[in-house]
Amino acid sequence: MSIEKAKVLLASDSTTKSRVLQLDPRDNVLVALTDLGMGERIRFLERDYVLSADVPAKHKFVTEQIAAGGEIIMYGVLVGKATEALRPGDLLATRNLRHAAREFHETEEVGRTWTPPDVSAWRKKTFTGYHRADGQVGSRNYWIVVPLVFCENRNLAVLKQAFEEELGFAAPQVYRRQVRELVRLYREGKNDELRSFTPSAMQPGTPSARVFRNVDGIKFLMHEGGCGGTREDANNLCALLAGYIHHPNVAGATVLSLGCQNAQIAILEEQITRRDPHFNKPLLIFEQQKSPSEAAMISRAIRETFLGVVEADKVARKPAPVSKLTLGLKCGGSDGFSGLSANPAIGHTADLVAVLGGRGILSEFPELCGVEQELIDRCTRTEVADRFVQLMRDYAARARAVRSGFEMNPSPGNIRDGLLTDAMKSAGAAKKGGTSPITAVLDYPEYASEPGLNLQCTPGNDVECVTAQVGAGANVVLFTTGLGTPTGNPIAPVLKIATNSGLAERMADIIDIDAGSIISGKTTIDEMGEVILDRVIEVASGEARTKAEVLAQDDFIPWKRGVSL
Known part of the structure; x- marks a missing residue:
């Protein structure tokens, strides 16, 4: 039931009207819309309820005598059972209420009749987004860098620092500047100023100029998975990452793999194909155990990712x-x-x-x-x-x-x-x-x-x-x-x-x-x-x-x- 319909149930008394709400005619509780005090008399549907305790806003009190084990109904459904006898006006709390829910079952009567809302005001409305070859449209245009295993998180952090700062995607370092100011006061022996220092006067710094107009950023999806768990964990991680790579907000991806982990490159590629058999986004994969050195892999990943972002920048909103x-x-x-x-x-x-x-x-x-x-x-x-x-x-x-x-x-x-x-x-x-x-x-x-x-x-x-x-x-x-x-x-x-x-x-x-x-x-x-x-x-x-x-x-x-x- 909507709030508009629910308000029909409220008494005409102006002092009560804006203070309590019944969500469904079947409910045996009222919701306090504002703080109510113990001993207050609340009139609702021509019945008076004297509150036995304070009822804070958002909390509920019962409207009928309920025996221990009796059902508490809200939104027209069972939401709990009383653990003790309750009287009208009693506050519901964890001490007198326990979780309970109706059983559910399969049904053959699906496809309930529905009256859709009027959407005429939006029929011709559009948003401007990034159109992908598979027909999806993104609200943003990101390049993502993902590790297949937590072992690559350190390399991910190296790439993150390098790209975000140099391409103008880094967030303003206002807190870093705050620490720098505290260090200055400490070194100068200004202990009184150090203890009373507040950063409220500090304004956020201005990030360096953006290099790419149509790219919203490079995002680094650090996580703690990929190995050491179950095979289900590895498969689900690859499937999740495939969803992000396939996502309309993503122009392309750089993938870092160690090589020996459970979350293998082949699993990721299979999951991508499940989502799009004709997948054609740039997908750059680097496996550390096949690289001559860590530095060589990172250097190559930086160069090829940069070139990928150059191409991503050519896509404009439509x-x-x-x-x-x-x-x-x-x-x-x-x-x-x-x-x-x-x-x-x-x-x-x-x-x-x-x-x-x-x-x-x-x-x-x-x-x-x-x-x-x-x-x-x-x-x-x-x-x-x-x-x-x-x-x-x-x-x-x-x-x-x-x-x-x-x-x-x-x-x-x-x-x-x-x-x-x-x-x-x-x-x-x-x-x-x-x-x-x-x-x-x-x-x-x-x-x-x-x-x-x-x-x-x-x-x-x-x-x-x-x-x-x-x-x-x-x-x-x-x-x-x-x-x-x-x-x-x-x-x-x-x-x-x-x-x-x-x-x-x-x-x-x-x-x-x-x-x-x-x-x-x-x-x-x-x-x-x-x-x-x-x-x-x-x-x-x-x-x-x-x-x-x-x-x-x-x-x-x-x-x-x-x-x-």
Whole structure:
């Protein structure tokens, strides 16, 4: 249910109207939109509730008598069970609530009827991107340098320093200059100034002039894998790297291999061919154990990479339809407002893009616990639904095998801000997928090729998930946060959307869009979703950079397919 529809359920009393919210008529909890005090009388649907404790904003109190073991319903779904008897007005907390979720099952009744949103305002809109020979269109134009094994990370660092500084891609060294200033004060014996020194007056330095106009940078995907793990780890790493090499935001790649590791060059090449049998991007491979010396390999890699970047610079942006957008849909550092504001807002954005022929990627399988049946029923084909069921059950079984489970998912920050169980968190997290039909289900680290909403098996872990979404082809990522998460990606712009205005003001350096106006009633979910799509088009066109790009938040962590929640 949208916030607009939910507000119909609120009492006409102006003192109550903006303070509590019911998300679904079936719910037996109310959400506090602002801090409520113990002893306050809250009137809702002509019933009065006297609060037995303080109810902080984003938290919930029950609206009926609930026996120990009784069900707690929110968003119209089971999100937990009471561990003790509860009375109307009682605050929900971890001491009186435990995780519980409905069972799910395969179904033959797929292809639910859907009423798509009006997209007439975007039918003729385009973004300017980098057109690739395989038909994909990038929002950025990067050259990437990847190691097949962690043994090559030191060589990767050498290349990174050389290229970024000399080609004008290095971030301004404001913190390095801060340390230099502290050293100066120390050497001059100015101890008082040293203790009171603040860098607030220091301005960011100006990077050296960019050499290449049409290349957004050279990105170095350092990781700790490639050998020493399982063969599955090596195969998945090669497949993930193949996804990055195949990605529309990548013009070409330099690959560093030691030679003896599990993640072999042949596996990488096979995975690239799976994604594009006619792959024709520049792919430069250097194997250290076949080189006369480390210096010789690095020197050759520098020369050939430079020549590759020269060619990449010849590609210019051209108009492309919105159907060429693939959106990663992610939340991190979630709070009790995530499922009410930013998540459904990007869900509406995803619906608009789906109608226009583009793709959305909804991941984080541990955070779909309890809403599986809703997603199963939205699948367009039985085989799509069956694959989702199997992947969810396999993931849950892996967790149980190491004495873990989805119920361990909410972080301390999530709990502190009102997300008390995994099912409660999941019910709000699933809103990122909007309401459109689910056209495909991807296992990690497969590549998205089906238009519409794709489900992708990943952990909820912020960086592992975004890394996987981009590896599946997302050329823009929409990342909602209620607590503030400094996450980005090396090759895809990540737009951060705050669930509440307080966060947007407090962490303005990392937040791109404030969806808190939905909570205050100034903006509807649909309106915010449309604002977000317009910003996506602007960012995808290179007309604006995200805060994550400005701060060089180039986070990259491959998932080793273990139990990461």
